[in-house]
Amino acid sequence: MPISEILFWVLSTTAVVCSLLVIASRDAVHSALFLIVTFFAVAGHYFLLNAHFLAAVHVIVYAGAIMVLFLYAVMMLNLKKDEESGKKPWFKFAAAISAGLFLLVLTVAVKRTESPQIIGTDTQIGTVESLGQVLFNEFLLPFEISAFLFLSAMVGAVLLSKKQLS
Amino acid sequence: MSINYYLYLSTALFCIGAFGVIYRRNAIVKFMCIELMLNAVNLLMVAFSTVWGQAQGQVFVFFIMAVAAAEVAVGLAILMMIYRNLQSTDTSILSKLKW
Numbered sequence: 001m002p003i004s005e006i007l008f009w010v011l012s013t014t015a016v017v018c019s020l021l022v023i024a025s026r027d028a029v030h031s032a033l034f035l036i037v038t039f040f041a042v043a044g045h046y047f048l049l050n051a052h053f054l055a056a057v058h059v060i061v062y063a064g065a066i067m068v069l070f071l072y073a074v075m076m077l078n079l080k081k082d083e084e085s086g087k088k089p090w091f092k093f094a095a096a097i098s099a100g101l102f103l104l105v106l107t108v109a110v111k112r113t114e115s116p117q118i119i120g121t122d123t124q125i126g127t128v129e130s131l132g133q134v135l136f137n138e139f140l141l142p143f144e145i146s147a148f149l150f151l152s153a154m155v156g157a158v159l160l161s162k163k164q165l166s
Numbered sequence: 167m168s169i170n171y172y173l174y175l176s177t178a179l180f181c182i183g184a185f186g187v188i189y190r191r192n193a194i195v196k197f198m199c200i201e202l203m204l205n206a207v208n209l210l211m212v213a214f215s216t217v218w219g220q221a222q223g224q225v226f227v228f229f230i231m232a233v234a235a236a237e238v239a240v241g242l243a244i245l246m247m248i249y250r251n252l253q254s255t256d257t258s259i260l261s262k263l264k265w
Contacts, residue, residue: 125216156240
């Protein structure tokens with residue numbers, strides 16, 4: 001078994017187990033910490049697929065920016081621990097059945113498709129240079145529009161969290 | 167290495183995220199599960215972009231990350247406002263628009 005395959009299984013197990021723990025843990029801070037581990041596992045998968053730029057961006061954006069935002073929100077909200085206690089029992093079954101059926105349908109659909117092999121793991125498409133070429137030639141307009149999206153998100157977040165909308 | 171392994175992995179991650187969105191009632195954890203689902207799709211896009219040797223898939227992942235960051239910023243601001251009004255982030259309280 002080559003080293004990349006071993007790494008794949010280790011990272012996959014980490015991602016799945018930690019994402020299950022995100023749901024299972026009672027404390028929102030624990031959920032956030034397990035989510036960080038999941039993000040790092042996904043970043044490791046990007047490295048395995050030779051998408052180095054995306055791996056770096058993923059760590060910076062998700063583990064850096066988004067999780068800090070989540071932890072700040074958890075800190076400021078001061079959540080009580082017994083929020084999930086009044087849940088109806090059929091609710092758990094409904095959630096499990098619907099998610100399980102979804103998993104079943106998708107798994108069967110994947111099983112029936114023909115699968116191409118990942119051949120070019122030594123390709124250069126994931127480097128900063130080639131991605132920059134594509135991003136600033138083919139996708140220049142969406143790139144500029146995403147800047148407007150960020151601006152409007154920033155204004156919206158400030159406006160929403162103001163004390164009073166006079 | 168077959169692409170099927172990546173398909174199964176992202177399917178599992180996506181279903182775990184969907185399950186969490188239905189199962190948990192804390193709105194912050196719901197947000198985290200939405201991030202999990204986005205991550206599953208991102209992983210699959212990178213895998214297929216490597217299979218076909220096209221960089222467009224990875225550029226799309228870049229845009230999805232940008233949209234996810236904006237979504238989290240606005241969503242958590244909305245959550246703060248809800249908490250300020252109701253003193254809770256339990257989504258089962260927010261049922262006034264239901265009927």
